[in-house]
Amino acid sequence: MARYALKVEYHGAPFAGWQRQADQPSVQGAIEAALSKIDGQEHTIAAAGRTDAGVHGLAQVAHCELTKDLTPFRLSEALNFHLKPNPVAIVDAASVSDDWHARFSAVERRYLFRILMRRAPATHQDGLVWQVKHDLDEGAMQKAANHLLGNHDFTTFRSSICQAASPQKTLDELRIERVDMPWGPEIHFHVRARSFLHNQVRSFVGTLERVGAGAWTPEDVKDALDAKDRGACGPVSPPQGLYLAGVGYPDDPFDRRDR
Secondary structure, eight states: OEEEEEEEEEOOTTSSBSSOOSSSOOHHHHHHHHHHHHHSSOOOOEESOOOBTTOEEEEEEEEEEESSOOOHHHHHHHHHHHHTTSSEEEEEEEEEOTTOOTTTTOOEEEEEEEEEEOSSOOSTTTTTSEEESSOOOHHHHHHHHHTTOEEEEOGGGSOTTOOOSOSEEEEEEEEEEEEEETTEEEEEEEEEESOOOTTHHHHHHHHHHHHHTTSSOHHHHHHHHHHTOGGGOOOOOOGGGEEEEEEEOSSOHHHHSOO
C-alpha cells in the first residue's frame, strides 16, 4: 500500500461538513468515492481537522492509501477528474511514509474568517463571507482579541457538544486586519493554534464582532473568558465566512518532494 498526503480546496456550501455522513453529502465522502473509482476499493481517509456545514477549505490536508502505485501528480489528476462536478479540488499531493498522519502529525492549524462590511447585498461573495451592514472598529477588536492569546480554559468559547477531553488550549495568533477589496471593505481574522475546540473560532469572531460594533468593550471579552461559562459567550458567527487556511507539519510533505 502506498500512502499519499492530499492538499484539498473546497467550497463548503453544498456539504454537511467534512465528515462522511450516511444520508448527507460531505467532502470526505466525495473524495472517498473518487478514490474508489481509481482502484475499485472502498476507502476511508483521515483529515487534519473536521469542518462544519458551510465552512470552506483553502488548504485542508488529508491522507489516503492506494493499492495502485501512482505518482502524486497522476493521483491528483485522477481525483480531480472523478470529483467533478463537486466543488472540491486536490491542489497538491505527495508521497508520505506509512506512519505519516494528516491529523496526528500536524503541529498547527490556521483559519481565516472574512466579514464583509457593506449595505448592498453580496453577489459574487455571497456564501463566502459573513456580511454585516455596519462598520467595525478593528482596533477595538484587536485589543479584545489580545485577551484570548496564550493558554486558557476556553469553556466560554466551546460548543456544548464539543467532544474534546479538555477546554484548555493555547491560542498562538488572533490577528485582525481591515482589507479594502474591490467589492467593499472586509475584516479578516487570522487564527492559529495547534488545535481548536468545536466552534471556537466562530465563537471568537461572533463575540469580537460585538466589540467592533460597539456593543461590547474589550474588557467584556476578558470577563467572558474568565467566566468559563458558555452562557457568557457572544453570538456565534455563521459558518460561511470561515476557511481552514492551512495546516503545519514539522516536515511539510508538500515542500520536500521532487517536482
